[in-house]
Amino acid sequence: MSLKLIGTKAIVIGASSGIGAELAKQLAEGGALVATIARRTDRLQLLSDRYPERVFPFAHDVNNIAEVPDLFQKCTDTLTGLDLIIYCSGVMPQVGPHEYSTDKDIDMVNVNMSGAVAWLNCAATRMEGTGHGSIIGIGSVAGDRGRSGNPVYAASKAFMHTYMEALRNRLARKGVKVVTIKPGPVQTEMTAALGISNAMPVEKAAQLILHYKDRTGEHYLSPVHRIIFYIIKRIPSPIFRRLNLK
Ligand SMILES: NC(=O)c1ccc[n+]([C@@H]2O[C@H](COP(=O)([O-])OP(=O)(O)OC[C@H]3O[C@@H](n4cnc5c(N)ncnc54)[C@H](OP(=O)(O)O)[C@@H]3O)[C@@H](O)[C@H]2O)c1
Incomplete structure (x- = not known):
């Protein structure tokens, strides 16, 4: 898959x-300029050390909503523009089958939803004005139904799907691409403890996301999921409940 990334100005x-991390690496390897955001700046620095003229790390906790507008401006000033923004921050704490932890749930609401809104609203405002760019939100197949395993994680991903669809319906006419990835x-730290045998390698996931970066719409990363979740979404609720999918 060959992509034209040279000179692309991206925030991850x-x-x-x-x-x-893999998206930032592939973007930098392809010649893009990347502003990288997270709390663990030691890790961001490693990529910046490899590509000092292309990778610009910024420390940020997405719970600090108030600092987003200034930091967004700082990123676009550093990049001297913006072509692409990808919101990847997310948490999925393990939740027991009888556990209702408001602390864990609010953390997911804040990181998976509120942080996305704070960053992507800034990008939407800018891109609506320039009539150019791509906004990518990382959803999940977990957001396609209200599964019993981790209710608020599923709900946060359903939120991402609906929020991205609404942004798409606002911005498509303005020439801005809005892409939902499911x-x-x-294979990441998020799933390491779950022992999932058929998880997709992170390198492949990032390649596919970049492949879809200018293709407005919703994209499952695994082609078979398009069919499986077409069916799962249509199972009547009482039957879905009896299936008890986690
Ligand atoms: N892995 C999967 O199977 C899978 C499947 C479907 C969807 N997803 C989604 O894909 C996205 C990325 O997940 P991943 O698997 O790559 O997980 P990961 O390896 O655990 O990475 C999560 C990222 O989120 C950042 N983050 C967490 N809390 C943050 C905070 N308060 N402020 C700023 N950044 C924060 C982390 O940075 P710091 O901790 O350094 O701040 C880290 O860079 C998530 O939205 C996840 O829900 C993952």
């Missing part, structure tokens, strides 16, 4: 590990 939020399991 959640770039210190997993999908975001991965199944990917």
Whole structure:
């Protein structure tokens, strides 16, 4: 898959590990300029040390909503423009089958939803004005139904799907691409403890996400998921409940 990334000006939020780190690496390797955002700046620095003229790390906790507008401006000033923004920050704490932890749930709401809104609203405002750019939100197949395993994680991903669709419906006419990515399991720190045998390698996931970066719409990373989730989404609720999918 050959992509034209040279000179692309990108912001990746959640770039210190997993999908975001691999996206930042592939973007930099392809010749893009990348502003990388996360709390673990030691990890961001490693990529910046390899590509000092292309990778610009910024420390940020997405819970600090108030600092987003200034930091967004700082990123676009550093990059001297913006072609692409990818919101990858996310948390999925393990939740027991009878556990209702408001602390864990609010953390998911803040990182998976509120942080995305704070960053992507800034990008939407700018891109609506320039009539140019791509906005990518990382959803999940977990957001396609209200599965019993981790209710708020599933709900946060359903939120991402609907928010991205609404942005797409606002911005498509302005020439801005809005892309929803729905991965199944990917080999990252988030899934390491779950022992999932068929998780997608993170390198492949990032390659596919970059392949879709200018293709407005919703994309499952695994082609078979397009069919499986077409069916799963149509199972009547009482039957879905009896299936008890986690
Ligand atoms: N792995 C999967 O199977 C899978 C499947 C479907 C969807 N996804 C989604 O893909 C996205 C990336 O997940 P991943 O698997 O790559 O997980 P990961 O390796 O755990 O990476 C999560 C990223 O989120 C950042 N993050 C977490 N809390 C943050 C905070 N408070 N402020 C700023 N950044 C924060 C982390 O950076 P710091 O900790 O350094 O701040 C890290 O860079 C998530 O939205 C996840 O829900 C993953």
